[in-house]
Amino acid sequence: DQECIRDLRLTDPQDDKKRIEDTKGGLLKDSYRWILYNSSFRRWRGGQQGRLVWIKGDPGKGKTMLLCGIVNELKTSIATTDLLSYFFCQATDSRINNATSVLRGLLYLLVKQQPSLVSHIRKKYDHAGKTLFEDANAWVALSEIFTNILQDPSLHNTYLVVDALDECITDLPKLLDFIVKKSSISRRAKWIVSSRNWPDIEERLERAGHKVTLCLELNTESISTAVSKFIKHKVLQLAHEKKYDRNTQNAVFHHLSSNANNTFLWAALVCQNLEKIPRRNTLAKLGAFPSGLDSLYERMMQQIRNLDDADDIYLCQTTLALITIVYQPITLKELTSLIQPLKSMEVNLESLIEIISLCGSFLTIQEGTIYFVHQSAKDFLFTKAFNEIFPSGKEQVHYVIFSRSLQAMSRTLQRDMYSLGSLGYPAKQVTQPDPDPLAVSRYSCIYWVDHLCAWNPSSSVEYKVDLQGGGAVDSFLRQQYLYWLEALSLCQSMSKGVASMANLEVFIQGRTDASGLDELVRDARRFIMSHKWAIENSPLQAYTSALLFSPTRSLIRDLFKREEPDWITIKPAMEEKWSPCLSTLEGHSGSGHSDSVSSVAFSHDSAWVASASYDRTVKIWDTRRGECLSTRKGHSNLVNSVAFSHDSAWVASASYDRTVKIWDTRSGECLSTLKGHSDSVSSVAFSHDSARVASASDDRTVKIWDARSGECLSTLGVGKVLYRISFGVSGSYLHTDIGTIDISVLPDPVALQTTLEPCSPQYQGLALSADGVWITHNSQNLVWLPSEYRPSCSAVSRDTISIGVGSGRVWICKVNRNRS
Numbered sequence: 001d002q003e004c005i006r007d008l009r010l011t012d013p014q015d016d017k018k019r020i021e022d023t024k025g026g027l028l029k030d031s032y033r034w035i036l037y038n039s040s041f042r043r044w045r046g047g048q049q050g051r052l053v054w055i056k057g058d059p060g061k062g063k064t065m066l067l068c069g070i071v072n073e074l075k076t077s078i079a080t081t082d083l084l085s086y087f088f089c090q091a092t093d094s095r096i097n098n099a100t101s102v103l104r105g106l107l108y109l110l111v112k113q114q115p116s117l118v119s120h121i122r123k124k125y126d127h128a129g130k131t132l133f134e135d136a137n138a139w140v141a142l143s144e145i146f147t148n149i150l151q152d153p154s155l156h157n158t159y160l161v162v163d164a165l166d167e168c169i170t171d172l173p174k175l176l177d178f179i180v181k182k183s184s185i186s187r188r189a190k191w192i193v194s195s196r197n198w199p200d201i202e203e204r205l206e207r208a209g210h211k212v213t214l215c216l217e218l219n220t221e222s223i224s225t226a227v228s229k230f231i232k233h234k235v236l237q238l239a240h241e242k243k244y245d246r247n248t249q250n251a252v253f254h255h256l257s258s259n260a261n262n263t264f265l266w267a268a269l270v271c272q273n274l275e276k277i278p279r280r281n282t283l284a285k286l287g288a289f290p291s292g293l294d295s296l297y298e299r300m301m302q303q304i305r306n307l308d309d310a311d312d313i314y315l316c317q318t319t320l321a322l323i324t325i326v327y328q329p330i331t332l333k334e335l336t337s338l339i340q341p342l343k344s345m346e347v348n349l350e351s352l353i354e355i356i357s358l359c360g361s362f363l364t365i366q367e368g369t370i371y372f373v374h375q376s377a378k379d380f381l382f383t384k385a386f387n388e389i390f391p392s393g394k395e396q397v398h399y400v401i402f403s404r405s406l407q408a409m410s411r412t413l414q415r416d417m418y419s420l421g422s423l424g425y426p427a428k429q430v431t432q433p434d435p436d437p438l439a440v441s442r443y444s445c446i447y448w449v450d451h452l453c454a455w456n457p458s459s460s461v462e463y464k465v466d467l468q469g470g471g472a473v474d475s476f477l478r479q480q481y482l483y484w485l486e487a488l489s490l491c492q493s494m495s496k497g498v499a500s501m502a503n504l505e506v507f508i509q510g511r512t513d514a515s516g517l518d519e520l521v522r523d524a525r526r527f528i529m530s531h532k533w534a535i536e537n538s539p540l541q542a543y544t545s546a547l548l549f550s551p552t553r554s555l556i557r558d559l560f561k562r563e564e565p566d567w568i569t570i571k572p573a574m575e576e577k578w579s580p581c582l583s584t585l586e587g588h589s590g591s592g593h594s595d596s597v598s599s600v601a602f603s604h605d606s607a608w609v610a611s612a613s614y615d616r617t618v619k620i621w622d623t624r625r626g627e628c629l630s631t632r633k634g635h636s637n638l639v640n641s642v643a644f645s646h647d648s649a650w651v652a653s654a655s656y657d658r659t660v661k662i663w664d665t666r667s668g669e670c671l672s673t674l675k676g677h678s679d680s681v682s683s684v685a686f687s688h689d690s691a692r693v694a695s696a697s698d699d700r701t702v703k704i705w706d707a708r709s710g711e712c713l714s715t716l717g718v719g720k721v722l723y724r725i726s727f728g729v730s731g732s733y734l735h736t737d738i739g740t741i742d743i744s745v746l747p748d749p750v751a752l753q754t755t756l757e758p759c760s761p762q763y764q765g766l767a768l769s770a771d772g773v774w775i776t777h778n779s780q781n782l783v784w785l786p787s788e789y790r791p792s793c794s795a796v797s798r799d800t801i802s803i804g805v806g807s808g809r810v811w812i813c814k815v816n817r818n819r820s
Contacts, residue, residue: 032069050210057216060265086161098170165195259291300360337408405444413483449500469516489539597804654681696722
């Protein structure tokens with residue numbers, strides 16, 4: 001159980017809450033006490049008015065500290081057996097700015113308080129391991145687990161708090177829909193959420209039947225009193241620290257009270273600036289602090305412009321630009337590696353802290369990590385100060401981060417950075433040494449490709465050499481690639497590495513300025529896809545298993561042959577080149593199908609593959625990464641057939657349970673179940689306009705359905721069991737095993753024309769022979785398939801073929817048609 005809980009933990013919301021309170025100067029009870037006496041909130045507490053309360057307000061109105069206060073009050077007032085779980089979203093931190101992370105954080109605190117609930121997680125975790133919480137299927141799995149917990153009769157009374165929904169950058173609609181639905185399924189659970197006044201959030205939360213909406217702008221008197229008490233508290237602190245006389249203290253209090261406009265953040269930022277002003281200059285400078293957040297932020301920018309040293313101005317503007325576009329908060333040491341003039345401060349962080357303090361209170365430092373003082377500060381820089389901090393465009397800053405990242409990794413990455421020694425040392429047992437060799441390059445290891453792809457080389461001709469043979473990327477892959485894979489494992493980011501190499505391959509495809517690099521990147525991507533599991537679980541397997549079991553002519557294997565173990569005298573006999581099989585979609589630790597695969601289908605853009613299995617599930621796979629994106633459960637018997645709609649928005653599945661199900665491709669929700677067949681359904685297909693679905697059944701009928709409503713439009717008695725069915729492009733015909741069915745005059749009862757002797761098909765492009773023994777091209781035999789690779793089902797998309805076999809595996813083969 002402890003290992004499961006440890007893997008579930010992405011962050012401890014208790015630590016996040018403390019960090020937020022410390023960043024904002026501590027939690028003042030008088031600033032949130034009013035909510036405890038608010039009539040709507042009290043009715044919600046008493047269960048008289050819904051199970052969901054939404055607190056909304058403009059930036060700086062104190063929503064986050066208000067929820068911190070509510071959490072504190074609930075801790076002391078609810079029964080000792082009651083559960084309290086909370087999560088604080090933060091847009092600038094990719095760890096905690098997505099819907100999946102919210103569920104992980106809430107679940108983590110729930111199981112810590114009621115350990116018996118971990119059994120719901122263990123049911124999936126015991127098969128999947130840590131990947132349950134991290135892969136592309138994590139949202140589906142965690143939402144199902146969360147639902148089961150909310151429906152568990154043993155669940156104690158529960159309070160669930162989610163702050164800053166507007167800072168949930170990824171999958172916010174999913175999270176909102178989840179909260180709305182789940183707030184009504186359990187009488188034991190109550191929800192508190194907060195956000196800015198965003199119409200799209202309001203639109204989705206309005207679907208909750210019974211909820212309390214508490215708008216801070218409509219509670220002016222309460223907020224005004226709270227802000228006044230907050231200002232009084234902060235001024236008393238200032239007066240004590242700065243030794244203000246009575247006149248100065250009163251003047252500061254009056255100016256703050258007159259200009260705060262009921263905004264906590266404005267008052268806090270002004271006090272923070274006053275701390276830096278000598279006491280003798282306080283009254284003279286006080287009037288320079290304008291009313292309103294944007295005006296205050298503009299003054300902070302003016303302070304930077306007025307710095308005496310031009311180098312300091314440059315460092316402040318460069319630092320703000322970099323912190324604005326990084327994908328998660330970075331540490332002080334990481335910052336020194338990304339801005340050239342700061343490199344010398346790596347061993348003297350006090351000087352770097354001085355630079356941060358010159359950035360006009362936009363930034364704050366907590367435990368060595370740099371954060372924005374508030375999301376509105378980042379919003380201001382991205383909108384009102386964009387041209388000033390990004391004079392050459394943000395793409396240029398992405399390039400600088402990418403370039404400096406390669407340099408930082410080249411300096412710090414080497415074999416066995418953590419001195420593990422043992423080649424099979426488990427990644428789960430690795431502890432971070434002090435000092436950490438990856439301290440300056442951890443962010444770079446995870447995000448260098450993201451910054452490269454966000455750069456626009458076409459606008460930076462002088463830097464194009466970085467993408468050419470012998471350039472920066474080429475040199476890094478040739479000299480540091482295996483060390484980078486080891487570092488990814490140590491950072492627990494192998495999945496991110498796989499995605500990065502896939503993105504890099506797409507980024508350089510067809511680029512004339514990347515000549516000579518494409519072949520190396522392709523080989524490097526095949527290398528990480530083939531050996532991800534081994535390196536992820538034992539970092540030093542990058543130098544043993546990964547090298548030994550790569551093709552003899554693999555570029556990466558050849559470049560790092562010096563790292564191969566010299567104690568293996570007879571090495572495995574490997575093929576010269578990578579197999580045509582791009583990936584085998586079986587995953588590990590149970591993420592693949594547990595029984596035979598019966599059907600596979602490509603989405604129209606070939607980005608996804610859907611597979612149906614006798615294990616009663618439908619899985620959606622990412623064809624580039626080879627990852628299972630989601631698993632659809634709902635059929636009560638074997639699943640025979642699967643098909644994408646032409647726009648890829650829906651997936652249809654046909655089953656032995658006599659039904660067809662229509663699924664939402666992205667959310668995984670079952671939209672409708674089509675019932676009507678009297679025997680198992682063998683095949684299913686969408687029309688090209690995605691408006692209709694056809695299904696063939698062992699009851700010897702074909703049914704045409706309205707895809708959106710689920711209504712059966714017509715039933716055709718074909719007198720034979722059909723196993724394959726598809727619409728013609730015009731939608732007027734169905735192509736089947738026995739011929740072509742005219743459906744242009746449906747729904748008239750007798751509208752069936754079947755050609756007596758269907759002509760032998762002449763396949764164009766890539767295909768399978770009728771007996772499944774050959775892959776063909778333009779009806780010419782191309783590749784003979786060994787028995788274990790012959791299909792039980794298949795799908796073809798352009799130059800790629802997907803084959804499901806009886807062992808439960810799915811494999812993909814891609815053909816270069818120009819060469820074939």
